[in-house]
Amino acid sequence: MKAIAVLKNVTRTFTNRTVLDKVNLQILTGEILTLLGPNGSGKTTLLKILASILRPTDGEIYFDGVKVTEQNVERMRMQSTLVFQKTVLFNGTVYDNIAYGLRIRRVPEKEINYKVTQILKLVRLEGFEKRSARKLSGGEQQRVALARALALDIRLLLLDEPTANLDPKNASIVEEVIATVNREHKITIVMATHNMFQAKTLPQRIALMSDGKITEVGTPAEIFGKLSKNLASFAVVGNTFAGTAEITEDGITLVDIGNDVQIAATAQSSGKVSVFISPEDIILSKDRFSSSARNIFKGRITEILDLDSVVRLKVDVGKPFIVQITKRSFNDMELNLNTEVYLAFKASSVQTI
Amino acid sequence: MSISSGLIAIFLFFSIDPRIIEITLRSLFVSGSAALIAALWGVPIATIIAMKNFHGKFFIKTIFNSLIGIPTVALGFLLFLAFSRESGPLGFLRLLYTPTAVIIGEAILITPIIVSWAISAIEAVDPEIANLAKTLGASESQASFAVLKEALEGIFLAGIASFNRAIGELGIAQFVGGFIYGQTELLTTGIWIELQLNNIGASIALMMILLTTVFTINLALNTIKRMRGRE
Known part of the structure; x- marks a missing residue:
C-alpha cells in the first residue's frame, strides 16, 4: 500500500x-x-x-x-x-x-x-x-x-x-x-x-x-x-493489570492481579495475562448494592481529576482503578478524597490481553 | 452654588443652545478620532507583542502599563513644547491650537490603554485557537485574525475605556487646543473657562452634558455588544 x-x-x-x-x-x-x-x-x-x-x-x-x-x-x-x-x-x-x-x-x-x-x-x-x-x-x-x-x-x-x-x-x-x-x-x-x-x-x-x-x-x-x-509498562497507567488467570469450574476466568484482588472475566484464558477494564464500564456507588456484576470491590478515592463534563477518579481497592463518571453524578454523590466507595463491573467488560 | 446658577444650568442643559451643541459635537469628533487612531496603531502593536515571543517583551509590556497613568498635564506640556511654532521641533506643522493637535495628543495619551488592554485580551484567548485556525487551513495572518476575533470583546472594552479617557481629559486640550471660541473649545475646556469667567451655571450645564454624553455612548455601545452576544 x-x-x-x-x-x-x-x-x-x-x-x-x-x-x-x-x-x-x-x-x-x-x-x-x-x-x-x-x-x-x-x-x-x-x-x-x-x-x-x-x-x-x-x-x-x-x-x-x-x-x-x-x-x-x-x-x-x-x-x-x-x-x-x-x-x-x-x-x-x-x-x-x-x-x-x-x-x-x-x-x-x-x-x-x-x-x-x-x-x-x-x-x-x-x-x-x-x-x-x-x-x-x-x-x-x-x-x-x-x-x-x-x-x-x-x-x-x-x-x-x-x-x-x-x-x-x-x-x-x-x-x-x-x-x-x-x-x-x-x-x-x-x-x-x-x-x-x-x-x-x-x-x-x-x-x-x-x-x-x-x-x-x-x-x-x-x-x-x-x-x-x-x-506492559505503559499499560500500568490505565486500568490494565498483569496477573495469573485460572478457569473456574463454572467457566469464568479468575485473574489474580495481586494484593488479594481477583478479577472475573468471561474470556477463557489461563496463565500469565493482562486484563483491561475501560474506566467508562465501571459503576461507582457509595453503598454496596445487589447487581449482576461479577466484580465488586470496596475502596477509597485517592485522586480526583476534573475533566470539564466528566470527572476521572482513582480508587484504591488494593490496586488502583481509574473510574470515569459524569460531573453531575460526582456532585450528586458528594464525593471527596478518601470517600469510601464500591466499584462494580461485569465480567464481560474485562478485556484480556 | 446659588439657586440662579442651578436654574441657568438646568435651562442650558435642556435648551438647544447652538454653542453647546457645537462644543459637544466637536468633543465627540476629537475624542472619537483619537480613539480610532489609537486603535489603528495600538491593536496591531498589541497583536505583535501578545503573539510573538521576543527578548524584552516583559519590559515593553511594563512600559505600556506604566504609561496608562501618565498625567495629562505633563503630556500636554510636552506636546505644547513640540508643537510650539517658534521653537518646537514640530512647529513647522502649524498644528498648535487646532483640533488636530488635540486629536494627536489624545491618541498618544490613550494608546497605552488600548495596547495594554488589547494585549491582555489577546493573551486571554485559548493559545490553541491559532493552531486550530492553522489546522483548518488558515495562513499565519488568517490565524492571527482568528485570535483577534476571539479577543474582540476585550478590545472593544479597551476602545470604550480609551474614548472615556480622551473625552474627559483637560490637560492636553488646554495646552495644545487652547480656548479658541468656535474652533478648539471642547466640553472639558468649556467647563474650565466658564468657571474662570464665574459662569457657574454654564460650567455645571457643560459638566452635565459631558457626563450624559459619556453615559449615553457607553450605554449604547454596551447594548450593541450585548445584542451581538445574544445572536
Whole structure:
C-alpha cells in the first residue's frame, strides 16, 4: 500500500527537552493508525508535526512524496487536519465553526450550507446549526470539532485522544463516525490514544510510543499478542493489570492481579495475562448494592481529576482503578478524597490481553 | 452654588443652545478620532507583542502599563513644547491650537490603554485557537485574525475605556487646543473657562452634558455588544 505521509528521523526539542527522538514512520493510504503510549510519550507533538502546525527541529516529512518545507507548509496544511484532545471551538455558532475551514478554502456559501447540514447528520447533531458552540455539552462540542474537521476535503485526519473526556454515549458515536469516514470516505486516520481497548478494536495498525520514540509498529494482533515490555509498562497507567488467570469450574476466568484482588472475566484464558477494564464500564456507588456484576470491590478515592463534563477518579481497592463518571453524578454523590466507595463491573467488560 | 446658577444650568442643559451643541459635537469628533487612531496603531502593536515571543517583551509590556497613568498635564506640556511654532521641533506643522493637535495628543495619551488592554485580551484567548485556525487551513495572518476575533470583546472594552479617557481629559486640550471660541473649545475646556469667567451655571450645564454624553455612548455601545452576544 502506498504511503500518504512519511517521517524520516523526525526530532523535536523544546528548550533542551527532546519530545520526539528520531521518529521514522510511514502512514499508509486509507489506514487507521493508532499512536498508543502513555502521557508525555510524544503522541500530541507527533500529530502536530503531521498537521504541519509544528515544525520538527530535525528530520524530514514527506506528504504524498513531496517534502514539507517552510515554503509549502501552508499548502500542505490543506491536506490534513487535527482534532485536539481538549476541544477548542471558535466563539460563535456551530455553523460558523464548521464553515470556518470551508470559507478559508473559498467554498461558495450555498455549498457550505449543504456540507454543514450533511456533516451534522453524520455526527448526529441535526438542527444544531444556530446553537452557540461553546454552550453545548462536552460530548456535543467534541462532535462539532470532529464535524468541523470532516467537512473539509482532507486526506489525512489526525485525532488526539478523541474520546478521552467523553461519556460512553458520545464516545461510541465518535468511534462510529471515525470508522465510517475511514470505511466509506477512505480518509486516512492517525489517532493518538492511551485507551487500550480502543487501540485494540479501531485501527489496522498500532505504533507504540515511549519517551519520544516509536518502539514497535504492527497490527493489533501482533502488538497485543506478544504483550511487549513497553506495552506492559505503559499499560500500568490505565486500568490494565498483569496477573495469573485460572478457569473456574463454572467457566469464568479468575485473574489474580495481586494484593488479594481477583478479577472475573468471561474470556477463557489461563496463565500469565493482562486484563483491561475501560474506566467508562465501571459503576461507582457509595453503598454496596445487589447487581449482576461479577466484580465488586470496596475502596477509597485517592485522586480526583476534573475533566470539564466528566470527572476521572482513582480508587484504591488494593490496586488502583481509574473510574470515569459524569460531573453531575460526582456532585450528586458528594464525593471527596478518601470517600469510601464500591466499584462494580461485569465480567464481560474485562478485556484480556 | 446659588439657586440662579442651578436654574441657568438646568435651562442650558435642556435648551438647544447652538454653542453647546457645537462644543459637544466637536468633543465627540476629537475624542472619537483619537480613539480610532489609537486603535489603528495600538491593536496591531498589541497583536505583535501578545503573539510573538521576543527578548524584552516583559519590559515593553511594563512600559505600556506604566504609561496608562501618565498625567495629562505633563503630556500636554510636552506636546505644547513640540508643537510650539517658534521653537518646537514640530512647529513647522502649524498644528498648535487646532483640533488636530488635540486629536494627536489624545491618541498618544490613550494608546497605552488600548495596547495594554488589547494585549491582555489577546493573551486571554485559548493559545490553541491559532493552531486550530492553522489546522483548518488558515495562513499565519488568517490565524492571527482568528485570535483577534476571539479577543474582540476585550478590545472593544479597551476602545470604550480609551474614548472615556480622551473625552474627559483637560490637560492636553488646554495646552495644545487652547480656548479658541468656535474652533478648539471642547466640553472639558468649556467647563474650565466658564468657571474662570464665574459662569457657574454654564460650567455645571457643560459638566452635565459631558457626563450624559459619556453615559449615553457607553450605554449604547454596551447594548450593541450585548445584542451581538445574544445572536
